[in-house]
Amino acid sequence: MRLKARIFIFSLLWLIGLIFGATSCATNPTTAAALPRFHGGSDADVVLRFSSWNSIFITQPDTRRDGFLPLYNREQVAVALGELSAPRNLAVVLLSEFYSNAQAVELAQDWRPLLFDRGFKRFVLLRGSTLNIDGLPVLYDSATTAADDTTAQALALAALAPAARTDAPHPSSAASR
DSSP: OHHHHHHHHHHHHHHHHHHHHHHHTOOOHHHHHTSOBOOOGGGOSEEEEEEETTEEEEEETTOOBTTBOOOBOHHHHHHHHHHOOSOOSEEEEEEOTTSOHHHHHHHHHHHHHHHHTTTOSEEEEEEOOOSOOTTOBEEEETTTSOTTSOSHHHHHHHHHSGGGOTTOOOHHHHHTO
16 A cells, blocks of 8 residues: 555656646747847947846947956946947847846836937847847837837836836827827
8 A cells, every 4th residue: 555655646746747847937929929029230339238237248349358348237338338439329238038028127127228328329128148139039129119118019018027017007098198
């Protein structure tokens, strides 16, 4: 009887592990598929790779010193962007896949003034970490999102993470404005 109980418990634990493993890393297929893709890599004047506010790299234009990309924090990247002699039409920020959609909403709101205060006319937030930024999902594009972040794209992103924007109006109310 003890052997049957052990086999039953082992089988039950194995089944629970299988179910947990199969569902814990599942991605909502509408999340990434519903987002537009970026196709303006050749137009980007500045490309920043964001890991955290203490780990930011400027990968375009080439800012290497002694062969290495300098690591910036928030204050340092603000100064470096202000000192760049590059055009200021389009800034692209690459966000790693480890950030949730709720965090992406908050980061877009933080990056927008940082870049616009330094003269950039357009800001795009992408999800990905590849060298080629073309084809990456667009999380935020200032060209299609109003300054108050209540347009359809910002609301769609916020809808993916409702906890991030509890004060955001419903998308149908934004269209009636």
